[in-house]
Amino acid sequence: AGPLANGKTIALVGLMGAGKSSVGRRLADTLKLPFHDSDDEIEKAAGLSVSDIFSLHGEEEFRRVEQRVIERLITGKQQVLATGGGAFMNDQTRALLKEHAVTIWLSADLETLWRRVSRRDGRPLLKTENPKDRLRNLLETRKATYATADIVVESRDGPHMNAVRDIISALK
Ligand code: S3P
Numbered sequence: 216a217g218p219l220a221n222g223k224t225i226a227l228v229g230l231m232g233a234g235k236s237s238v239g240r241r242l243a244d245t246l247k248l249p250f251h252d253s254d255d256e257i258e259k260a261a262g263l264s265v266s267d268i269f270s271l272h273g274e275e276e277f278r279r280v281e282q283r284v285i286e287r288l289i290t291g292k293q294q295v296l297a298t299g300g301g302a303f304m305n306d307q308t309r310a311l312l313k314e315h316a317v318t319i320w321l322s323a324d325l326e327t328l329w330r331r332v333s334r335r336d337g338r339p340l341l342k343t344e345n346p347k348d349r350l351r352n353l354l355e356t357r358k359a360t361y362a363t364a365d366i367v368v369e370s371r372d373g374p375h376m377n378a379v380r381d382i383i384s385a386l387k
Contacts, residue, residue, distance in 0.1 A: 219246060219386050224289050226296045226316035228303040229361055230354060231338055232328035233321040234370045238378045239297035245379055249294040253302060256284045265299070269339035282308045289315040300353070301340075304360055319382055320364035325351050327372060 225242065227235040236252050243250035254265050257280050261268055268277045281299060285308055288296055296316065302308045303318070312318050323331075329347050332338060343349050366385045370378050 218293075219383075220293070220317040222293050224294050224296055224316040225382075225386070226289065226298055226312050226318050227321050228298050228312070228318055228364055229300065229321040229370075230323070230328055230350070230357065231300045231340075232331035232350075233300075233323045234331070234375060234378065235297040235300075235321055238321060238370065238375045238382075239295045241375050242379045242382055243295035245383070246295065249292065250297075251288050251294055252297045253281060253285050253288070254297075254299045256288065257281055257299075260284055264337070266337050266339045274339075278305050278308070281305070282311070286311050300357075303364070304357055309360070317366065317386065318364040319366045319368055319385075320361040321370045321378065322358075322361065322367055323370040325354055327370070328354065330372075 227239050229235055239252065240250050257268070258264055261280060263271065265277070268280065278301070281302055282305060285296070285298065285302060288294070289311060298312070303312060329350055332341060332350065340353065341349055366382070368378055368381045368385060
């Protein structure tokens with residue numbers, strides 16, 4: 216067998232609360248690859264939090280910065296990359312991810328996502344009167360696009376190691 220994922224970067228896509236960052240970090244540790252999280256890299260590059268970028272500059276500007284940051288990351292060394300939930304919805308960013316990475320949709324049902332996102336705030340897209348309805352709506356409108364990822368892995372409750380194992384066996 217050749218190198219895992221043919222030496223390509225492994226990019227996790229999917230909605231907020233799917234566990235992209237936690238699973239990604241463990242996957243990277245297991246595979247001894249570097250790990251990056253696009254939201255963290257955007258915050259570093261901008262010197263502002265994701266929420267502040269949204270409120271000060273708007274979502275469109277956030278998507279432009281996100282695209283640049285993801286382009287820089289995936290044209291570098293093989294790594295595990297956790298992308299922000301909307302990255303794969305942007306045509307240019309999705310094209311970059313599809314060209315340079317093996318893409319994995321970490322999929323979860325609404326209740327699982329909701330349980331996880333409601334533990335932490337600071338998600339600008341959920342700052343609305345009915346955040347759960349908003350999340351349901353994002354899931355409905357985005358899932359067909361997430362489903363175009365190379366591999367789909369179900370993120371269930373319980374140890375993230377289960378998803379890591381599922382990803383590694385799907386990559387083999
Ligand atoms: C977003 C998801 C967030 C972050 C931003 C927008 C989205 O990332 O990039 O708030 O459009 O779904 P996580 O998926 O890491 O929460």
